[in-house]
Amino acid sequence: MKQRLIAAMFAAGVASGAAAAEPELGLIVGRATDSQDTDIVRLTYRRPLGADGTRPRWWPQQLQLGASVWRVPDLGGITRRFDLNVTPVWRKESGFGYVEAGIGAYLLSHTINNDDDRLPSSFQFGSHIGAGLRLGESGQTRLGVGFQHLSNAGLKQPNGGINLYLLTLSVSL
Numbered sequence: 001m002k003q004r005l006i007a008a009m010f011a012a013g014v015a016s017g018a019a020a021a022e023p024e025l026g027l028i029v030g031r032a033t034d035s036q037d038t039d040i041v042r043l044t045y046r047r048p049l050g051a052d053g054t055r056p057r058w059w060p061q062q063l064q065l066g067a068s069v070w071r072v073p074d075l076g077g078i079t080r081r082f083d084l085n086v087t088p089v090w091r092k093e094s095g096f097g098y099v100e101a102g103i104g105a106y107l108l109s110h111t112i113n114n115d116d117d118r119l120p121s122s123f124q125f126g127s128h129i130g131a132g133l134r135l136g137e138s139g140q141t142r143l144g145v146g147f148q149h150l151s152n153a154g155l156k157q158p159n160g161g162i163n164l165y166l167l168t169l170s171v172s173l
Contacts, residue, residue: 010115022027023048028040028167028168029167038072042066044170060089064088065085069081074112078109086128086171100128101129105123106124108124131145144168144169146166146168
């Protein structure tokens with residue numbers, strides 16, 4: 001059931017309407033706020049969700065599709081985890097900077113259970129906030145920072161969740 005939900009969300013993103021801006025490729029690196037042993041590296045693709053005049057004002061501006069590799073402690077030592085994720089993103093660009101927020105779905109390859117973090121189900125929700133700068137004369141490169149929270153919204157206990165600090169780099173295509 002979880003895999004079908006994620007597949008449907010990815011398909012909806014790929015089939016989205018006309019582009020308001022250019023798509024972006026991104027690289028995100030993150031570290032857990034309460035564990036120096038938990039790190040992630042995420043590759044992202046962001047697709048615009050329609051021109052400003054063709055969508056409701058509250059509609060997100062982008063859909064982010066991502067895949068991550070985690071380095072996380074486990075009872076047997078440091079292990080690798082993987083995830084696939086889809087996140088609608090609301091972004092406001094002004095001058096040379098931007099602010100953004102998003103909430104999406106994450107499908108982890110394995111659950112996480114250690115002294116610092118507990119993600120007892122493979123299906124998680126992720127929310128993030130961030131801000132950044134557009135770099136260069138064209139402004140097509142963006143460098144930002146963010147904060148992300150992942151948890152399963154109480155679907156399975158214990159729902160400890162995990163918080164991450166993020167550093168992002170993206171380039172318009």
